Amino acid sequence: MKKSKKTVKRAGDATLAIHAGQEKFGIGASVGVEIARTANFTFANTEEMKRWAQGKSSAYIYTRYGNPTLTIAEKKLAALEGAEAAVVTASGMAAISSALLSVLKAGDEVIATRQVYGGTYRLMRDVFPRMAIVVRHVESDLAGIERLITPRTKALYIETPTNPTLRLVDLKKAIAFAKEWDLISLIDNTFASPVLQKPIEMGFDIVLHSATKYLAGHSDVIAGAAAGSHARMEKVRDLIIYLGGSMDPEAAFLLIRGMKTLELRVLRQCATAMIVARYLAKHPKVARVHYPGLPSHPDHLLAKRQMRGFGAMLAFDLKDGLSAARHFCDRTRIFLLAASLGGAESLVVLPIYSSHYNMSLQELRGAGVEPGTVRVSVGLEDPENLLEDLRQALA
Numbered sequence: 001m002k003k004s005k006k007t008v009k010r011a012g013d014a015t016l017a018i019h020a021g022q023e024k025f026g027i028g029a030s031v032g033v034e035i036a037r038t039a040n041f042t043f044a045n046t047e048e049m050k051r052w053a054q055g056k057s058s059a060y061i062y063t064r065y066g067n068p069t070l071t072i073a074e075k076k077l078a079a080l081e082g083a084e085a086a087v088v089t090a091s092g093m094a095a096i097s098s099a100l101l102s103v104l105k106a107g108d109e110v111i112a113t114r115q116v117y118g119g120t121y122r123l124m125r126d127v128f129p130r131m132a133i134v135v136r137h138v139e140s141d142l143a144g145i146e147r148l149i150t151p152r153t154k155a156l157y158i159e160t161p162t163n164p165t166l167r168l169v170d171l172k173k174a175i176a177f178a179k180e181w182d183l184i185s186l187i188d189n190t191f192a193s194p195v196l197q198k199p200i201e202m203g204f205d206i207v208l209h210s211a212t213k214y215l216a217g218h219s220d221v222i223a224g225a226a227a228g229s230h231a232r233m234e235k236v237r238d239l240i241i242y243l244g245g246s247m248d249p250e251a252a253f254l255l256i257r258g259m260k261t262l263e264l265r266v267l268r269q270c271a272t273a274m275i276v277a278r279y280l281a282k283h284p285k286v287a288r289v290h291y292p293g294l295p296s297h298p299d300h301l302l303a304k305r306q307m308r309g310f311g312a313m314l315a316f317d318l319k320d321g322l323s324a325a326r327h328f329c330d331r332t333r334i335f336l337l338a339a340s341l342g343g344a345e346s347l348v349v350l351p352i353y354s355s356h357y358n359m360s361l362q363e364l365r366g367a368g369v370e371p372g373t374v375r376v377s378v379g380l381e382d383p384e385n386l387l388e389d390l391r392q393a394l395a
């Protein structure tokens with residue numbers, strides 16, 4: 001597929017997710033995806049192998065370096081993100097760590113929004129100092145970010161919407177800042193998915209995903225991905241190759257199969273999330289609902305500007321705090337009590353017992369989390385049934 005030009009109309013997301021990377025020819029080609037269930041690949045002769053060793057051949061040699069099934073997943077994600085290239089990885093954390101290490105070296109500094117995925121936060125807090133990489137945190141509104149710039153600042157890392165209060169980072173502001181200071185910009189696009197926002201098309205350098213979530217979408221695989229220019233993805237791939245975070249072909253199959261319905265799922269999940277958010281906002285036992293689709297959300301207007309939909313993640317605070325939140329989570333029958341997100345199954349979880357465990361009240365408040373905050377991942381069930389479940393669990 002060609003990249004969008006004025007004259008070339010870009011195919012829509014649903015079409016790209018189904019067909020990108022899977023050109024079919026002639027009679028007898030598989031419509032379904034074939035899994036290249038192999039560790040290694042043969043060469044016709046030593047001349048071909050020599051060409052590979054000289055970097056003149058892009059032949060597959062060994063699955064950690066690349067594999068035809070992985071290539072299909074990579075082409076689909078690149079097409080969806082509007083990027084030149086993508087790399088699929090064993091997990092979201094493999095993509096995040098390898099991408100960050102592909103742009104940072106000892107002595108470099110990175111500015112990161114404070115509200116990032118717990119694994120990313122701990123990677124930056126516990127591992128980067130050992131490599132002499134300095135992380136400076138900024139709040140999601142990017143207030144005072146200019147003061148964090150030093151001659152060693154190399155990259156800007158953001159995540160939006162944030163977990164669990166669904167605050168947004170202004171993508172235009174972030175990219176303008178990165179351009180002004182010549183920083184490499186990275187964004188974790190897991191919560192939105194490329195259906196709701198395409199940061200590469202806005203000017204970001206690297207988009208990252210926990211493909212475990214919306215991209216694969218069926219709660220049955222751990223997977224990750226990065227997307228960006230050919231040159232940047234080559235560097236990310238080098239680190240995936242040497243640190244070993246490569247994807248297994250079986251996982252690539254599940255990712256490809258999941259991505260085919262990405263748009264359908266995400267748009268339906270957004271619609272149901274709005275119904276759930278409105279229901280909760282009117283419930284007498286609910287103190288507050290965090291959902292960018294509600295006009296009461298502090299980033300509602302920004303969400304309208306920069307996202308195609310408001311997403312399918314939300315959170316709410318119960319008036320009676322932690323005991324009420326536990327009671328609710330223990331009583332849901334359709335909403336499963338489980339970590340993770342983005343699957344067909346609706347989920348509830350208490351941030352204080354998952355992403356935000358071991359934090360003081362003050363730290364929780366800083367993150368906008370109350371002890372009685374419940375996070376919800378809205379799935380694909382019938383909305384009426386979800387509301388019935390909420391009604392009985394809150395009763």
Ligand SMILES: *Cc1c(COP(=O)(O)O)cnc(C)c1O
Pocket residue numbers: 091092093094117119159188190191209210211212213222223224
């Ligand atoms: C789950 C998640 C990750 C980590 O991805 P894994 O696939 O679990 O390694 C990173 N970022 C966000 C926003 C996530 O939700």
